[in-house]
Amino acid sequence: MDLLLILRDALASSFVGALATALRAKEAGREVGILITQEALAAVVQGSFAWPRELSGQHLRLTMADAGKDMDLPLSSRGEGRQLDVKGLMVKAAEAGVTLYACPIWTSLLNVDGQLPEAVQALKDDALADLIQNAKQIVGTL
Numbered sequence: 001m002d003l004l005l006i007l008r009d010a011l012a013s014s015f016v017g018a019l020a021t022a023l024r025a026k027e028a029g030r031e032v033g034i035l036i037t038q039e040a041l042a043a044v045v046q047g048s049f050a051w052p053r054e055l056s057g058q059h060l061r062l063t064m065a066d067a068g069k070d071m072d073l074p075l076s077s078r079g080e081g082r083q084l085d086v087k088g089l090m091v092k093a094a095e096a097g098v099t100l101y102a103c104p105i106w107t108s109l110l111n112v113d114g115q116l117p118e119a120v121q122a123l124k125d126d127a128l129a130d131l132i133q134n135a136k137q138i139v140g141t142l
Contacts, residue, residue, distance in 0.1 A: 001033050002135075006139065010040050014040070015043075015086045023096055041102055045115050064084055074088030076088065101121055102116050104124060
């Protein structure tokens, strides 16, 4: 793997940034994976992503949706309710060949085995060390 991004917070903005970066790296021909851990994993299972206060509000939500559409990022809703679609972006990244992994430590701690969305692969305990060791570049921390 050329690039492994570690995503640990549940903010929608973190997901959008990591997934969009992974898509761009994949488009550039790199093998990319995202390891989802801690509160990010809980958000994935619950399907709920919060925007930080600094990026909330209708004006910013619409601004990001319009810019995201120009960047070919998926949107949910239309009209005044439009916004970036984090779940749709996860599916888009997985379909493009970005591998999304669930951290086995946090899968166990949160007791969410078997509850992962289709786009996210369960990772076995022994595979975690191999994934980290074999990645050429890692961005983020566990």
